[in-house]
Amino acid sequence: MKEGNALERSDLAGYAATSATSRGRRYHEEFRDNRPAFERDRDRIIHCAAFRRLEYKTQVFVNHEGDYYRTRLTHSLEVAQIGKGIARRLGLNEELTEALALAHDLGHTPFGHTGEEVLNRLMEGCGGFEHNLQSLRVVDELEERYPGFNGLNLSWEVREGIAKHSSPYDSPAPIFAEFLPGTVPTIEAQLINFADEIAYNNHDIDDGLKSGYINLAQLKNAELWNEVYEGILVRYPDLDVDRAVCQTVSALIGVLINDLVQTTADNIAKLKIKTQEDLRRVNVPVVSFSPAMTERNAQLKRFLFQNLYRHYKVERMRVKAERYLTELFEVYLKHPTLLPMKHQMKMEREGRERVICDYIAGMTDRFALDEFKKLFEPYERV
Numbered sequence: 001m002k003e004g005n006a007l008e009r010s011d012l013a014g015y016a017a018t019s020a021t022s023r024g025r026r027y028h029e030e031f032r033d034n035r036p037a038f039e040r041d042r043d044r045i046i047h048c049a050a051f052r053r054l055e056y057k058t059q060v061f062v063n064h065e066g067d068y069y070r071t072r073l074t075h076s077l078e079v080a081q082i083g084k085g086i087a088r089r090l091g092l093n094e095e096l097t098e099a100l101a102l103a104h105d106l107g108h109t110p111f112g113h114t115g116e117e118v119l120n121r122l123m124e125g126c127g128g129f130e131h132n133l134q135s136l137r138v139v140d141e142l143e144e145r146y147p148g149f150n151g152l153n154l155s156w157e158v159r160e161g162i163a164k165h166s167s168p169y170d171s172p173a174p175i176f177a178e179f180l181p182g183t184v185p186t187i188e189a190q191l192i193n194f195a196d197e198i199a200y201n202n203h204d205i206d207d208g209l210k211s212g213y214i215n216l217a218q219l220k221n222a223e224l225w226n227e228v229y230e231g232i233l234v235r236y237p238d239l240d241v242d243r244a245v246c247q248t249v250s251a252l253i254g255v256l257i258n259d260l261v262q263t264t265a266d267n268i269a270k271l272k273i274k275t276q277e278d279l280r281r282v283n284v285p286v287v288s289f290s291p292a293m294t295e296r297n298a299q300l301k302r303f304l305f306q307n308l309y310r311h312y313k314v315e316r317m318r319v320k321a322e323r324y325l326t327e328l329f330e331v332y333l334k335h336p337t338l339l340p341m342k343h344q345m346k347m348e349r350e351g352r353e354r355v356i357c358d359y360i361a362g363m364t365d366r367f368a369l370d371e372f373k374k375l376f377e378p379y380e381r382v
Contacts, residue, residue, distance in 0.1 A: 004034030013091030014274045017186045019275060023156035025147045026140075037155045044152045048145065050106045050138045051076075056364035057105075057216035058112040058321075060204055060314065069207045072105045075199060079104065082253065083195035084255045085186060088270075089261045096188045099154075104192055107134025109361045111348075118325045119357055126353040133174075134287040134361055136162045142358060161189030165196075170330040183283055186276070190287040191264070201300055202249045208308040209245055216241070222303040224296040228252045259293040298331045323361060324372045331375055332356045338375065 005020040012018060019037035031040070045051055054073035059245065064278055070078075080101035087097040108131045109115025119129035136159060140151040160179045175181040184190065203270065210216040220226050229248045236244070267286040273279050279286070289297060332338055339359060346355045363371070373380040 001033060002039045002269060003031060004037060005217060007034060008036045012093060015187060015276060015279055016092045016158050017096050018093060023104045023268050025153050025155060027153050030087065030151060037269045038093060038095040038099055040188050041154045042095050043098055048143050048152060050143060051336060052329060053104060053364050056366050057108055057110055058365050068210055071201045072108055076102050076105055078199040078203060080111060081197045082198050083192055086191050086195060086257055086261055090160055090264060092188050098156060099158050100189055100192045101195060103135060103139060103162055104165050104196060107131045107361060110363045110365045114299045114318045114321045115325055118322050119361060122329045124355050129357055132163060135158060154307055157186055179261065183280055184285055190285055193286055194260055198253055202253050202363060204304055204308060206249050213313060214307050214312045217308055222300050224300050225252065228255060259289050262286055263290045324368055328372060331354055
C-alpha cells in the first residue's frame with residue numbers, strides 16, 4: 001500500500017513540506033496502511049527504543065536527583081508541543097514538525113552535554129562525536145526493527161532536519177552531501193531550533209527554582225522573566241508563589257511564540273517565499289525572533305548559564321559524570337569482551353571505538369551508573 005498523500009491536510013501553506021513533495025525514503029517498502037509519510041515517521045520515532053530511553057537521560061538534573069525534573073523525554077515532548085503550535089499558526093506541516101521535535105535528541109548521551117563533550121574527546125582521531133549526527137545514526141543504522149534494513153527508514157526531510165538541527169549548545173556538525181550542504185532545511189526544521197530553545201529556557205527556570213539552585217530574587221536580573229512575572233502578579237495579586245511561577249512560565253512561552261510567529265511570517269512575506277522551491281532558492285533562514293526579543297532572550301540564556309548550568313552542585317555532578325564515562329570507555333577499549341556479544345560482533349565492520357561510543361551514547365544515566373558499579377565495585381553483582 002502507498003503512503004496517503006491524499007490524507008494530508010489541504011490547508012497547508014504553499015511553503016510547507018508535504019508528503020507528496022518528499023524526496024522519499026532510502027529503502028522501498030510496502031506499507032500496511034496509507035498514512036502520510038511524515039505521520040508515519042513520527043509514529044516510528046515514538047515506538048523506537050532510543051526514544052523510550054530518553055526517559056532516563058539527563059536534561060539538567062540526573063535521574064536520581066528527583067522525579068519532578070525534566071528528562072530528555074519530557075523535554076522532547078515539550079519541544080513537540082511548542083513546535084506544533086508554531087507550525088499550525090504558520091500553516092506548516094505539523095506531523096513533520098512533531099517528528100523532528102521527537103527525534104532531535106535521540107542521539108544524546110547520558111549526563112547531558114557533559115556526556116557529549118566526553119565522548120567527543122575520547123573519539124578524537126576516530127571521527128569524534130556530535131549528538132545530531134548520532135541522532136541521524138540512530139534512525140539510519142542503530143535501530144533494528146524492520147526486515148531488510150537497519151534504522152527506521154525515515155523520509156529524507158526528517159533526516160535532513162535531524163542533521164541540520166542546531167542550538168547554542170551544539171558543535172557545528174559536518175553535513176553529508178546527501179543533505180545539500182550550504183542550503184537551509186525546511187521551515188519546519190528551522191523552527192525546531194527555536195522551539196527547542198523556548199522549551200529548555202523555560203523548563204530549566206522551573207526546574208532550577210524547584211531545586212533551589214536559583215531563586216526569584218536572582219531572576220529579577222533577567223529582564224524578560226521579571227517583566228512577565230510582575231505582570232502575572234498584577235493580574236493575580238493573591239496568587240501563591242508556586243502558581244505564579246507556573247503562570248509565568250506559561251505566559252513567557254506565549255510571549256516568545258507570538259514574537260517568533262510574527263517575525264517569521266514577516267520574513268516569509270518580505271522574501272516572497274510561496275513554495276518549497278522559493279525557500280531553497282532564497283536560501284536564507286526565515287525563522288527568527290525579532291531583534292529586540294533576540295537580545296532579551298540572550299540575556300535570559302546568559303542568566304541560566306551563569307546561575308544554573310554552572311551552579312556548584314551541577315558542576316559536581318558534571319565532574320562525576322565525566323569520570324564515569326571516561327572510565328567506562330577506557331575499560332571497554334582495553335577489554336572489549338566486556339561488551340554484550342551483539343556489540344562485539346560489530347567491531348570488525350564499524351571499528352572498536354565507534355561501537356563502544358554507540359554503546360555508551362545509548363545508555364541511560366542509571367544504566368551507566370549501574371554499569372560503572374558492576375565493573376569497578378568489587379562487591380557489586382555483575
